[in-house]
Amino acid sequence: MSPEADDQLVSIDGHQFKLKRLDKVLYPEAGTTKAEVLDYYARIAPVLLSQLADRPVTRIRWPDGTDSTPFFEKNVPSYAPSWLRTVKLPTPGSSRNRETLVFPVLRGTADLIWMANLAALELHVPQWTVGPRGAVRNPNRLVIDLDPGPPAGLAECAEAAHLIRDRLAEDGLTAIPVTSGSKGLQLYAPLDGSQSADLVIGYAKRLAETLARSHPKLVVSNMTKALRVGKVLLDWSQNNPSKTTICPYSLRGRARPWVAAPRTWEELAAPGLSQLDSAEVLRRVQAEGDLAAGLLQGSATLPV
Secondary structure: OOOOOOOEEEEEOOEEEEEOOOOOEEEOOOOEEHHHHHHHHHHHHHHHHHHHOOOOOEEEEOOOOOOOOOEEEOOOOOOOOOOOOEEEEEOOOOOOOOOEEEEEOOOOHHHHHHHHOOOEEEEEEOOEEEOOOOOEEEEOEEEEEEEEOOOOOHHHHHHHHHHHHHHHHHOOOOOEEEEOOOOOEEEEEEOOOOOOHHHHHHHHHHHHHHHHHHOOOOEEOOOOHHHOOOOEEEEHHHHOOOOOEEOOOOEOOOOOOEEOEEOOHHHHHOOOOOOEEHHHHHHHHHHHOOOOHHHHOOOOOOOO
16 A cells, blocks of 8 residues: 555545545554544544643654654644644743744644644643733643652552642642543643732642652652652642643553543542543543543632
C-alpha cells in the first residue's frame, strides 16, 4: 500500500479536509493506528473541547509513532486552515527580546481532528484563558502536579492528593483529580478568575511547602531530583502563566494510548489505582458523564 492509499476526504463542522495515512501505527506496543486516534478524539470531543475552550494549545507531535522522537509545537503551521482560530501571544522574558507566537485555540471537532491528523497526540494548556480579542485573562483554575519519584508511584500520589484535597477544602476550594496518563496525577481546583497569577502561584507554593514540612516522608516541594526518591513532588510551579499542563481527556504519547483521565475520589482511595487508556475513558464518559465538569464552574477565590 502506498503512503497515500488510505487518504480520506472528510467534512466536519462544514469544513472539508483530507486525513492522511490512516493505517499508520502511532502506538506500536498497542498497535493503535492513526484512524483509532482520530476516532477517539472525535468521540471525546464534546468533553475535551469544553476543557480546551479559550485556551492556547501547545502540542506534542509523534508523526512516526510513540517509539520515535516527538517534537513540541507552539506556533500554528503555515498550512493551517483559515477557519482555525489563532491568538498571538508574547513569550515570557524581557520586553526587548520577547518573541510573538501564534497559538491555535481549538473550538470544534474539526479543529481537534485536523490537529490529531498531524499526530498531535498531546494537547497542553495553561491555567488561564484568552478573551475574544486574545487578551490574557487571570487564571481560572489552580493546579498541583503530583510527580512520583521511583519507587513511589500512583498509590503515593493518591495518598498525597487526599492531603491536598483536605487542605484546599479548608479554604473553600473543590479539588478534582486527574490521573496524568503518564506517571502521576494532577489535582485541579476551579477559581472564579478574579485573582492574579502571582497570587495563585504564591498560594500553591505555600500549600506545597506546608505539606512538605508536615509530611516529609511522603512529599517534597523542592524540585531537586535527589530529594524526590521514593516521594511525591508537589509541583506548584505549573501555575506559572508561562507553563502548561496536559489537558484533561488528552491522549499521552506513551507506550499505550493512555489518557489524562478525570477520576473520582473513591477510585483514588481504592487499591490498584492505574492509568486509563482511550477505550476505558470513552466507556466511562458514556456511563458517568464528564467527571471534570466542575472545572468549568469556578466560583471560588483564594484567601489573601
